[in-house]
Amino acid sequence: MPEPKRAVSARPRRPAPPLAQSHGIAEPVAIDIVSARIVFLAGAVAFDLEVELINAQARAVEGLRPALTLISASPDQDKWRAAFHAGPPAQNQSGPLDLAVGARVRLPARRTIRRDQLYVVEHGGRPMFVAMLLCDLRWRGGLSLHRFGADFLLGAAGRSARPGPIWLDRPAPPALAAIRYVPPLS
Known part of the structure; x- marks a missing residue:
C-alpha cells in the first residue's frame, strides 16, 4: 500500500538583512545599507550602493533631502564627517521625498x-x-527643520561583521x- 502524501507548507522566505543595520537606536529615520558593490576604474574607485530610509517617527517626514558622500577612512575622517554634517546641504542630494509613518524608500546611488x-x-608592501559612506538627511516636520545623519565603514566582507x-x-x-561608524568620545 503506498504511503499517503504529506502536505508541504511553503514558508515565505525572509529577506536577507541589510548589510548594516541601524535599528535599535532611537533615530527619527533609520538608515540601512541594503547592498554595496565596488568597481575599480582607471583613476577612481566606484561604489554602487542601495540605501534604505525608514521613517521611524510617529509623524510624516516631509521634503526629505538625503545627501550621500564617500570618503576614505583616515586619521582625519572625524574632521571630514563633522564638516559634512554641520555644513550647508550637500550638492548631491536627491529628493525631496515624503515618507508616511513607517514608510520606507530605497535609494540607488553611485559614489566615487x-x-x-x-x-x-x-x-606587507x-x-x-x-x-566611509556619510549620510545626511534634512526634512521639514511641521514648522521645524530637522536633520539627522549616520555614517558607515565599507570594506571587504570577511569572517567577521567588521x-x-x-x-x-x-x-x-x-x-x-558595512558597519555603522560611531566616532570615539572626545
Whole structure:
C-alpha cells in the first residue's frame, strides 16, 4: 500500500538583512545599507550602493533631502564627517521625498573616490584602504527643520561583521561589508 502524501507548507522566505543595520537606536529615520558593490576604474574607485530610509517617527517626514558622500577612512575622517554634517546641504542630494509613518524608500546611488584622494595604507608592501559612506538627511516636520545623519565603514566582507581592507593590488572584492561608524568620545 503506498504511503499517503504529506502536505508541504511553503514558508515565505525572509529577506536577507541589510548589510548594516541601524535599528535599535532611537533615530527619527533609520538608515540601512541594503547592498554595496565596488568597481575599480582607471583613476577612481566606484561604489554602487542601495540605501534604505525608514521613517521611524510617529509623524510624516516631509521634503526629505538625503545627501550621500564617500570618503576614505583616515586619521582625519572625524574632521571630514563633522564638516559634512554641520555644513550647508550637500550638492548631491536627491529628493525631496515624503515618507508616511513607517514608510520606507530605497535609494540607488553611485559614489566615487578618485585614487589620489584615497588614504592608502601599506601592509606587507601591499596597498589597501577602507571607505566611509556619510549620510545626511534634512526634512521639514511641521514648522521645524530637522536633520539627522549616520555614517558607515565599507570594506571587504570577511569572517567577521567588521569590514576588512580593500586591497588595491587585487581585483575588486566580490562582496562588501558595512558597519555603522560611531566616532570615539572626545
